[in-house]
Amino acid sequence: MEEEDGYHCPSQTEPEIERRTHKEWPWPSVEMLSKYRQDELLDANDWHYLAEGGKSLLVRYMGPQTCKDPKTGQDTPVPWTSPDGRRALALRMDKRKRRGPPPAVQKLKVNVQHEFTETSCPPSADSRLEWPATERYAFETTVITNFLRGLSSGSGTPASPSSSQSDGETTGEQWECSEAPPYLSPLLPYNRRLVCRWHGRKRLAFLEAIANAAEPHRPSHRREMDEIDIDCPDALDVIEDLSWTPRDGVDQDVLCVEIKPKWLFEPGDDEVSSGKDDSRPISRYRKHAILKADGALTPQEVDDLYEPLDLASADPPRVRRALQGLVRNWQKGGNNLRLFCRGAQQPARASSGVEGNNPLANALERLINAQKGSSNLSLTTDAADLVTPALLPALLSPRFQALVARLGFLQRSLVPGPRGDLAHLKALWDMSSEKKGRKLEDATLTGDKKDEPMFFDPSMHDWNDFLTYWFSKEDPSQRSEDWAASTTTPAPARDTKRARGGEASGGGNHSRSSDIVTPPTWKEMRHALIGTLLSGTFKDASIWIRIPMPSSAELQSQSANEGHPGYVDGRSIHLIDVDPKPMKKLSHWLQLDDDIERSYREWKAKHAIQEVEGSDKRSRTD
Ligand SMILES: O=P(O)(O)O[C@@H]1[C@@H](OP(=O)(O)O)[C@H](OP(=O)(O)O)[C@H](O)[C@H](OP(=O)(O)O)[C@H]1OP(=O)(O)O
Numbered sequence: 247m248e249e250e251d252g253y254h255c256p257s258q259t260e261p262e263i264e265r266r267t268h269k270e271w272p273w274p275s276v277e278m279l280s281k282y283r284q285d286e287l288l289d290a291n292d293w294h295y296l297a298e299g300g301k302s303l304l305v306r307y308m309g310p311q312t313c314k315d316p317k318t319g320q321d322t323p324v325p326w327t328s329p330d331g332r333r334a335l336a337l338r339m340d341k342r343k344r345r346g347p348p349p350a351v352q353k354l355k356v357n358v359q360h361e362f363t364e365t366s367c368p369p370s371a372d373s374r375l376e377w378p379a380t381e382r383y384a385f386e387t388t389v390i391t392n393f394l395r396g397l398s399s400g401s402g403t404p405a406s407p408s409s410s411q412s413d414g415e416t417t418g419e420q421w422e423c424s425e426a427p428p429y430l431s432p433l434l435p436y437n438r439r440l441v442c443r444w445h446g447r448k449r450l451a452f453l454e455a456i457a458n459a460a461e462p463h464r465p466s467h468r469r470e471m472d473e474i475d476i477d478c479p480d481a482l483d484v485i486e487d488l489s490w491t492p493r494d495g496v497d498q499d500v501l502c503v504e505i506k507p508k509w510l511f512e513p514g515d516d517e518v519s520s521g522k523d524d525s526r527p528i529s530r531y532r533k534h535a536i537l538k539a540d541g542a543l544t545p546q547e548v549d550d551l552y553e554p555l556d557l558a559s560a561d562p563p564r565v566r567r568a569l570q571g572l573v574r575n576w577q578k579g580g581n582n583l584r585l586f587c588r589g590a591q592q593p594a595r596a597s598s599g600v601e602g603n604n605p606l607a608n609a610l611e612r613l614i615n616a617q618k619g620s621s622n623l624s625l626t627t628d629a630a631d632l633v634t635p636a637l638l639p640a641l642l643s644p645r646f647q648a649l650v651a652r653l654g655f656l657q658r659s660l661v662p663g664p665r666g667d668l669a670h671l672k673a674l675w676d677m678s679s680e681k682k683g684r685k686l687e688d689a690t691l692t693g694d695k696k697d698e699p700m701f702f703d704p705s706m707h708d709w710n711d712f713l714t715y716w717f718s719k720e721d722p723s724q725r726s727e728d729w730a731a732s733t734t735t736p737a738p739a740r741d742t743k744r745a746r747g748g749e750a751s752g753g754g755n756h757s758r759s760s761d762i763v764t765p766p767t768w769k770e771m772r773h774a775l776i777g778t779l780l781s782g783t784f785k786d787a788s789i790w791i792r793i794p795m796p797s798s799a800e801l802q803s804q805s806a807n808e809g810h811p812g813y814v815d816g817r818s819i820h821l822i823d824v825d826p827k828p829m830k831k832l833s834h835w836l837q838l839d840d841d842i843e844r845s846y847r848e849w850k851a852k853h854a855i856q857e858v859e860g861s862d863k864r865s866r867t868d
């Protein structure tokens with residue numbers, strides 16, 4: 247793409263960006279998959295509800311573990327699970343706004359089998375499955391992987407094709423790696439797109455059957471709002487199922503912990519939290535929670551909220567407090583903590599159950615015992631009491647802390663300006679010749695429709711250009727310093743010192759247009775927008791920890807007080823939901839920023855939280 251101001255294809259020779267060659271996931275291989283016709287492998291009844299977010303819904307494979315090899319006619323492991331049964335793939339389906347009220351669950355159950363079989367039709371020769379790399383895969387391997395360099399997923403990870411290359415204990419968090427990084431960061435679950443050539447109503451029938459079977463398991467607030475998009479193209483997104491638990495027995499159980507940490511850096515302005523004795527800045531997460539609750543939170547309730555800055559502090563008492571906040575969030579049905587065991591999401595309302603019969607409580611207790619070196623199972627019934635002691639070691643592990651530190655660093659420093667908010671971006675826009683009298687929120691909303699390349703969603707070409715800019719602009723010595731600091735201190739709030747005045751993305755020092763001496767060039771403005779989008783991706787990502795349970799035999803064989811070193815740490819850590827954000831999100835974020843600040847000001851006024859005379863800190867007067 248060649249623009250008037252010299253916006254051009256980046257050089258392909260930058261030393262720091264890894265442009266990786268394609269490396270196949272060993273299972274299932276393209277060859278293995280293309281042996282089958284889709285009818286032989288895709289039966290809607292085999293896919294059961296796993297979980298969902300705002301945009302997508304996942305179904306996991308629950309069908310037979312073997313199928314007939316089309317060539318030999320012999321039983322062979324089905325490609326959706328690995329030959330050893332320890333890994334599996336899930337389908338990630340797009341959702342759309344619901345058209346009409348949600349259907350009655352009872353009716354849906356009856357329809358599943360009927361609809362699917364009724365519309366089945368004979369397979370044809372051109373229905374062989376294909377397995378191409380996708381734009382999303384390219385984004386993850388090229389963009390996300392580069393920003394996660396140096397971070398390790400952990401021992402025993404099932405997730406990475408190249409885990410043997412890079413796993414093991416964290417060896418340091420330097421930005422530069424002497425070894426070639428893996429094709430896909432070991433933190434990211436493998437994913438591909440499965441192209442299916444359906445006939446007639448068959449695609450619809452397949453997707454409808456999956457959607458209907460999933461419906462009774464969906465949370466009601468999601469059912470009201472959206473549904474699986476059954477009009478999606480003839481392809482299915484396939485992703486490694488990180489919640490997968492081998493099916494042969496309780497002793498193989500895997501506990502999975504999903505944490506959506508949100509904003510992990512200190513806000514730029516010095517405000518204190520609502521607590522009387524606490525002079526730390528109030529985090530953006532808490533301000534957002536005040537907005538979401540329409541201001542109806544007491545200062546005590548705000549203090550009891552989950553605190554991302556505590557989570558990333560690496561300080562045991564603060565991390566414990568963050569975890570307790572996450573547990574309360576889980577109990578109230580929030581989305582910052584999710585727990586899975588025996589492959590199923592565990593709702594907090596079922597956390598206390600019939601004695602000895604609560605899988606989550608059992609798993610947590612097993613974990614605590616494994617850490618202590620004890621084999622006594624007291625079969626506590628309330629899982630909520632066990633979450634903090636069981637998971638604290640994982641959250642304090644160097645791997646987890648390195649990841650949250652990196653996320654905080656990226657969330658803040660990919661946005662232009664030192665504060666991590668959108669003030670500097672707005673200031674740059676005010677100086678930009680592209681402004682043409684428009685507010686940034688209006689321009690980001692309508693710019694793409696007006697055919698303005700400034701507001702096009704970034705293509706892979708744009709992402710590559712941004713990477714080139716980002717990695718080459720950095721002063722490596724300062725970057726390493728920041729990098730090292732980002733791994734040892736809580737969510738870094740320091741200025742990265744790397745930007746020159748008026749620099750678009752990556753930490754300029756100014757947030758008012760009057761401070762910006764030089765108007766941004768077209769390309770600098772574009773980089774500022776793209777960096778902000780990427781920061782949003784890292785803000786919305788979730789961390790996934792997989793902890794295989796020690797078997798009863800393992801627990802029995804441990805001598806008292808010895809403990810099981812492997813269970814003291816999170817076993818394997820991953821990052822999920824790293825989708826690129828569209829340009830129109832910027833408009834939403836700009837509005838959200840304003841709303842968050844307005845509602846926080848109102849809340850402070852309501853609770854008489856005032857500025858302390860002669861100080862830039864504030865405290866509550868009551
Ligand atoms: O805007 P936020 O911070 O509320 O984040 C949204 C999330 O809300 P949360 O605050 O985590 O409950 C929201 O999460 P939920 O749907 O509420 O689980 C989505 O992750 C949304 O992303 P997208 O629109 O699906 O790409 C998120 O939107 P983005 O702003 O990250 O695009």
Ligand SMILES: Nc1ncnc2c1ncn2[C@@H]1O[C@H](COP(=O)(O)OP(=O)(O)OP(=O)(O)O)[C@@H](O)[C@H]1O
Nearest residue numbers: 297298299300301302435485486487488489822823
């Ligand atoms: N690889 C995976 N293995 C197992 N479960 C997963 C995996 N990826 C996602 N999930 C589960 O599915 C949920 C939705 O997935 P994801 O976050 O990718 O969707 P989304 O719609 O983009 O979410 P959001 O609305 O938060 O942006 C996750 O919160 C998680 O519980």
